[in-house]
Amino acid sequence: MNTKRSEEMFDKACRLIPGGVNSPVRSFGNVGRKPIFIEKGIGSHIFDVDGNEYIDYISSWGPLILGHQNPLAKKALLEAMDKGFSFGLPTPVESEVAQLMLEAYPCMESVRMVNSGTEATMSALRVARGYTGRNKIIKFEGCYHGHNDALLVKSGSGALTFGMPTSPGIPKDITKNTLVCTYNDITSVKACVEANKGEVAAIILEPIAANMGLVLADKDFLCSLRKICDEEGIVLIFDEVISGFRIGFGGASSYYGVSCDMACFGKIIGGGLPVGAYGGKKEIMDCVTPSGNVYQAGTLSGNPLAMHVGLAQLTYLKQHPEVYVELEKKIKKLAQGFDAILRKYKVDAQVVQMGSLMTIFFTNQKIRNYQDVCTCDTEAFSKVFIKMLDKGIMMSPSQFEVLFLNTCHSDEDIEKTIQAFQESIQELYA
Structure with a gap:
């Protein structure tokens, strides 16, 4: 995946803005990459300045529940x-x-x-x-x-x-x-x-x-x-x-x-x-x-x-209260797909989901509080994140954030995401 323009823009931003970003959550430093600079978003997809297309599970950190450019x-x-x-x-x-x-x-x-x-x-x-x-x-x-x-x-x-x-x-x-x-x-x-x-x-x-x-x-x-x-x-x-x-x-x-x-x-x-x-x-x-x-x-x-x-x-x-029903139906399909793959390859990880929110925790510890979250293997998350990013899936660039679905995510988007996760886990754990 070519990210040359994003890298150039980040280098410029670092000379002008603390850390090159206007909010720490946008930094990809925790996953060992430079951040992707976005050109536009349509529905459930975003496009970076290098022309790469991603299925977007950030949705501007939640508010775009109806998708980009609704x-x-x-x-x-x-x-x-x-x-x-x-x-x-x-x-x-x-x-x-x-x-x-x-x-x-x-x-x-x-x-x-x-x-x-x-x-x-x-x-x-x-x-x-x-x-x-x-x-x-x-x-x-x-x-x-x-x-x-x-x-x-x-x-x-x-x-x-x-x-x-x-x-x-x-x-x-x-x-x-x-x-x-x-x-x-x-x-x-x-x-x-x-x-x-x-x-x-x-x-x-x-x-x-x-x-x-x-x-x-x-x-x-x-x-x-x-x-x-x-x-x-x-x-x-x-x-x-x-x-x-x-x-x-x-x-x-x-x-x-x-x-x-x-x-x-x-x-x-x-x-x-x-x-x-x-x-x-x-x-x-x-x-x-x-x-x-x-x-x-x-x-x-x-x-x-x-x-x-x-x-x-x-x-x-x-x-349209059915929006919430449909969103939960879609994310449950995503969560179940991810969970099945994690179990197949015996990965120490689990999926937590509610409504249209979801997190993959790279730990076997039951998640109930901050101490449980701190048992996560952040390096394992980073490796999976990079694999998914290279396959056109934009997840939150932190183990400690959530994935957000919006109404524009199609069944095809969900299936492509599960397939990308299958390939990523297989490449790392098979």
């Missing part, structure tokens, strides 16, 4: 651009998107648009602290909630990939109020709450953890968190930046039947354009300025371009 989203974007790019003043479409989100999440009664998932989680925690008058928060090892200071402690995603669970540049005075527990271990949470009685403002977690690979929460664990928060006056925050509107129209909250006090969302509500949101019970959200005194602002929040595209995508997903 006609509905494209039409909405062009119509919005005809009216203007940004006003810094209210527009009707903001309330339309908010209404759809509140319908999807009955536990939310009010929602505020922001510009990213990171901004959403940062803001939600500030509001929770303002609402409760407490300072401490509980998060879980391996859960990634964006790169804000208070949460970049034992996190997943890029931080886990690069072996940096914590980061320089963050004062201890900030992280001293961040308490870390073990995912799916309610005993660790009870002990932490008891040791910090009356001091914990919020518990934040990914109800479907997808930033240390796909780690599924036990329903009993989520129900117990709900009970603890009710008893102790703690705000329960679900970070649904990945799972929201992708696992189902009502996200993980609906899937598990467990309500939260606040929820955070990312770029899927903008159809892939930069956007985020956080929402919750009215009494909590009424603390946000200008209704209350917890300050949060953003000049581009509720940007009309993102809102129009988001409205088109969310409306379609609401009107």
Whole structure:
């Protein structure tokens, strides 16, 4: 596979941009390759600057659930651009998107648009602290909630990939109020709450953890968190930046039947354009300025371009619940195909799948938390990733991320991917 132009562009980018990329997750350094530079995407396929074509399982890290250049989203974007790019003043479409989100999440009664998932989680925690008058928060090892200071402690995603669970540049005075527990271990949470009685403002977690690979929460664990928060006056925050509107129209909250006090969302509500949101019970959200005194602002929040595209995508997903059924059917076929190949060649690996999300973990350890994920053979993953890439399959370039299906993935795409995986594993393990 010729990647000469991508390599040249990366060399140039390295002279201009830290590490040559504008987000660590785009770096291919962990798999021993230089990143691929993309020219365009159509449906379930992307094309790089060298003319190579790939079946895409990144889908812009989740939001392109309807595929690249979806006609509905494209039409909405062009119509919005005809009216203007940004006003810094209210527009009707903001309330339309908010209404759809509140319908999807009955536990939310009010929602505020922001510009990213990171901004959403940062803001939600500030509001929770303002609402409760407490300072401490509980998060879980391996859960990634964006790169804000208070949460970049034992996190997943890029931080886990690069072996940096914590980061320089963050004062201890900030992280001293961040308490870390073990995912799916309610005993660790009870002990932490008891040791910090009356001091914990919020518990934040990914109800479907997808930033240390796909780690599924036990329903009993989520129900117990709900009970603890009710008893102790703690705000329960679900970070649904990945799972929201992708696992189902009502996200993980609906899937598990467990309500939260606040929820955070990312770029899927903008159809892939930069956007985020956080929402919750009215009494909590009424603390946000200008209704209350917890300050949060953003000049581009509720940007009309993102809102129009988001409205088109969310409306379609609401009107077509069969989308989620079809996506799960396709990814189960992919997961079962991969699993059969791994067992045939006796590879120490397993497939975890939920909804339209999937991860191949190169370990035999049952995956329930961060410690289990850390037993993975990252070198084995890298070898398989490179083999698949050379066969035209673009997976997430990290053991600790997930594969995202979109509605444009055809049966032929799935079959080609399984065949490429069969060849890759055979070449490495036969």
